[in-house]
Amino acid sequence: MTTEAFHGELLTTLADPQRDGEAAIRHIPSALMVVEDGEIVEVGPRAALGWKYDGVPTTSLPGLIVPGFVDTHIHYPQTDRIAAHGHQLLDWLDRHIFPAELAFANRAHADGVADFFLGELLRNGTTAALVFATVHRQSVEALFDAALARDMRIVSGKVLMDRDAPDGLRDTVASGREESEALIARYRGRGRLGYAVTPRFALTSTPEQLGSAGAMLAAHDDVLLHTHLSENHGEIAAVAACFPDHDDYLDVYARHGLVGDRSVFAHGVHLDAGQMARMAKVGSAISFCPTSNLFLGSGLFDLAAADSAGVTVGMGTDVGAGTSFSLLATLAEAYKVGQLRGTSLDPFRALYLATLGGAKALKLDRRIGALAAGYEADFVVLDPAATPLLARRTAATTNLHDRLFALMMLGDDRAVHSTYLRGRPAHIRDSK
Incomplete structure (x- = not known):
């Protein structure tokens, strides 16, 4: 000892x-x-x-x-596209992000980015993070192996996308389930790693794949659900058109078993009081990503409304739409968002959101934070x-x-x- x-x-x-x-x-x-x-x-x-x-x-x-700071939403494959100019969410994905993610089919490329990415987190004081990878199994393996070498607490998972994505970035319901299960089996219990079932967002998964994701979440009580929700007006309108028989964006996930106490939803900028209440009731968490929301023009997250509803909130840098790996810089932008909404984020509360609050969102608040x-x-x-x-x-x-x-x-x-x-x-x- x-x-x-x-x-x-x-x-x-x-x-x-x-x-x-x-x-x-x-x-x-x-x-x-x-x-x-x-x-x-x-x-x-x-x-x-x-x-x-x-x-x-x-x-x-x-x-x-x-x-140590806890980042509840960040994309490691987008590291090299941080500060990419132009347009809002859906156009930005098509122009900058999907082309960058294609390169992660190459394990050597993924290894290089993962090494830099984790070094950058540590340089900014981030010791734990919930991380998006890509649709490629090897992108997750590269990140997990790099985290194991550092004894770092990282939660991630293979992205699920079986529609509305470029060639080379789509899987199938069967392959997405098979590769996710293989990653869970290989990395479960190793070091300080955690797994998150990761459909990118409702637009890039068929109902069948969302249902498969829900089945995986139910089958493994030690995994999280990590996805995007109500980030941008254009995205929300597209989801409504794609799922016309659902009550709202949150309902799309709920009907497929994806809204529960292990669910972490990035953004939630445009949730109404009813959606917030439904999330609070089941214990879902929101990752507040102010630099990303401002950079893409998505809107101003209502932290006071989330607090009033009783929703757990953590902080996310959301690199590469987010403009800094620093959670200190991210908290500064969160303060400014609050000012525009007529509230003032106290620095002690800010420290909580970036540490123990983030750990609570990831169900790790008895171990870190x-x-x-x-x-x-x-x-x-x-x-x-x-x-x-x-x-x-x-x-x-x-x-x-x-x-x-x-x-x-x-x-x-x-x-x-x-x-x-x-x-x-x-x-x-x-x-x-």
Whole structure:
């Protein structure tokens, strides 16, 4: 058994601050976090715990120690098409994304992108993610193998698309089921991997394939459902035309067994109160992707409405429609979206959404998302003086609330001093 300790200023949320207020926030200016074999066994003030762990190797960390960020929606095959100009969702897919995804039939190409992608997540402080791959089985294998090599918590799955997609990006009901089942069998229980049944969205799967996806979800109680929902007005109109006998977009998924407590729907920008209530009732989650929604002109997600309905919400960068791998930068855009809707996202609530809230959306909130006993030791050290402007702004702050808000609004990958996976350094910022 390997025991080590980390010392520094620590901040974590243990619940949703919007619901539980200050009781949800734990801030220890001089903390000791003790880790055994990658798991946190104790956290508290160093003055109270130091005697107990005298002689244990201790690393003092600069800056602010927070839980590793959890990205609840991102596309690794779109890495090389981030910041691709022009048009809204459906045209953007045809012009930029489908051509890029064709290349993932080549395993060597997938390996190269997966390696860069995971490195970029870690450089931005993201230690866990729910990730879209492509329709190609080898795209998932490349991502999972790269995650295993890093001991990183990644949930992904083979994309299911049996219609309305280019040649080379379509499967069939049978092949989609067979290859998905093979991936589940091969990777289940390995490292910190998880599987998600992944129909791209209702437009690219026949009713038969959606039904097959629902059957897989029912057959495996340890897998998630990951897809898109109500992102863009053009998409919603196309789904209504394609499924005229269904009540709404959510109903398309519900009738095929895809709406439940393990379902994570990206976007949900244009859901009405009834749809939100139906999602809350069964425990489905939404990934809020503000940089993507703004970049594609999709709309302004109503976080207050989701909160009022009781829907679980996590944060998603949604690269490549999203414009940054940084969840700090993503939270800054979420704040601006809220301002346009007449609400103000508190920085402690923002930290929760990017950590424990995201873990809750992925049904992993008993393992990751907080810095407390029993949690895996995935954490990030944030540097409040990472840039001259950030240093000047944070030096002028007089409380933690304002310092955290400045990090959220002005921070990006440069503010990540280091990233740890299960207590081991996975990224340390170049000091040059």
